[in-house]
Amino acid sequence: MKVAILGCGAMGTVLGAYMTKNGCDVEMIDSYQAHVEALNEKGAHIVGTVDFTVPVKAITPEQMEGIYDIVFLFTKQTANDVVLPNLLPHLGPDSTVCTLQNGVPEPYVAGYVGESRTVGGTVLWGATFVSPGVSELTQDLSRNDHLFEIGEMDGSIGDRIRKVAEVLGYMGPTAVSDSLMASRWGKLINNACMSGMSAACGTTFGGVLDNDVARACLSYLGREVKQCCEAAGYQLPILLHEQSPETLDIADQAMFNADQEMFLTMYSDMRTAKASMLQDLEKGKPTEVRMINGYVCETGDKYGIDTPFNDKVVEIVTKIERGELPLSMDNVKLFDRSLFTYDLYKA
Numbered sequence: 001m002k003v004a005i006l007g008c009g010a011m012g013t014v015l016g017a018y019m020t021k022n023g024c025d026v027e028m029i030d031s032y033q034a035h036v037e038a039l040n041e042k043g044a045h046i047v048g049t050v051d052f053t054v055p056v057k058a059i060t061p062e063q064m065e066g067i068y069d070i071v072f073l074f075t076k077q078t079a080n081d082v083v084l085p086n087l088l089p090h091l092g093p094d095s096t097v098c099t100l101q102n103g104v105p106e107p108y109v110a111g112y113v114g115e116s117r118t119v120g121g122t123v124l125w126g127a128t129f130v131s132p133g134v135s136e137l138t139q140d141l142s143r144n145d146h147l148f149e150i151g152e153m154d155g156s157i158g159d160r161i162r163k164v165a166e167v168l169g170y171m172g173p174t175a176v177s178d179s180l181m182a183s184r185w186g187k188l189i190n191n192a193c194m195s196g197m198s199a200a201c202g203t204t205f206g207g208v209l210d211n212d213v214a215r216a217c218l219s220y221l222g223r224e225v226k227q228c229c230e231a232a233g234y235q236l237p238i239l240l241h242e243q244s245p246e247t248l249d250i251a252d253q254a255m256f257n258a259d260q261e262m263f264l265t266m267y268s269d270m271r272t273a274k275a276s277m278l279q280d281l282e283k284g285k286p287t288e289v290r291m292i293n294g295y296v297c298e299t300g301d302k303y304g305i306d307t308p309f310n311d312k313v314v315e316i317v318t319k320i321e322r323g324e325l326p327l328s329m330d331n332v333k334l335f336d337r338s339l340f341t342y343d344l345y346k347a
Contacts, residue, residue: 003167004029004068006083007075008058010129010276014137015072017044018171021054028058036060038133048136067092070167073099073109077291084112091117098150098164102191103291104184106153119161120180121150122187124240126273138273143241147172151180185229186237189245191292193221194267195275196313199287202278202327206271209264212344214332217309219259220339222248224307228296231303240266253342260345281320281327289317308339
């Protein structure tokens with residue numbers, strides 16, 4: 001079986017390192033030439049909550065050969081219009097593309113490769129790119145019951161999705177879901193809330209948690225995600241570290257306080273993490289904010305739900321991309337505190 005990871009930035013490098021370390025023959029494909037060279041010459045070095053180096057096989061997209069049986073897609077959604085057409089010649093009728101990208105990418109990926117070759121999943125751990133050949137795992141994997149949740153777009157569970165789970169199992173436990181799209185909305189709680197605020201405020205996850213206003217915004221961003229998810233016909237699943245999403249309704253002050261505690265618990269072991277969107281901003285690259293927070297906004301527009309906090313994240317991050325705003329914690333002042341329904345939580 002020929003397996004590849006397409007897009008070996010922070011997350012793809014960690015996945016490829018673990019899979020290789022545990023006996024899976026996988027090609028790591030990335031367009032960053034210096035990174036590919038470092039991986040081949042020195043191996044993949046994973047630091048952070050672990051520290052190990054493993055020899056790996058890395059290539060650039062131009063070096064792809066033959067037909068892949070399973071491709072794990074870890075590129076940014078902003079690159080889909082380039083990477084997916086280039087991938088097509090290397091897919092057979094029975095190939096599977098498992099998109100592990102942020103947001104809700106499955107319909108878009110299926111538009112290129114076909115729904116019959118598309119599955120998707122959420123990644124329940126975080127990583128930060130350090131330098132060519134080096135990625136930081138930013139959380140303790142032992143705290144997670146499973147590291148991935150994957151599924152078919154139609155919710156069916158058959159041999160194909162079980163095979164994908166088996167391969168991901170080389171890194172760690174993988175859950176197969178019959179409600180992939182609900183799981184995707186669950187991951188949007190992470191991406192739209194914490195990643196959105198990390199990018200908008202130019203800080204780590206810990207920096208967001210330690211700022212009263214930024215942390216409050218997490219709750220209001222999450223409430224908008226929950227409202228849009230339910231309007232689209234799905235129910236949010238249990239979140240990181242077995243946290244219930246029910247407090248996101250923020251029906252009273254006590255519920256708001258409980259919701260703030262939920263975010264503190266979910267990210268207690270990821271304080272040093274930086275959102276991938278923030279990493280892109282630091283490199284002067286376009287972000288996925290329109291595919292993440294923007295997806296929440298588009299869903300809100302479709303169902304008549306106001307999304308002022310997600311709108312503001314899109315606005316701020318877009319202005320940073322254009323050079324109209326700095327990467328600064330001062331950007332938190334741009335959020336309208338008059339929209340806070342309840343007083344700020346105090347520990």
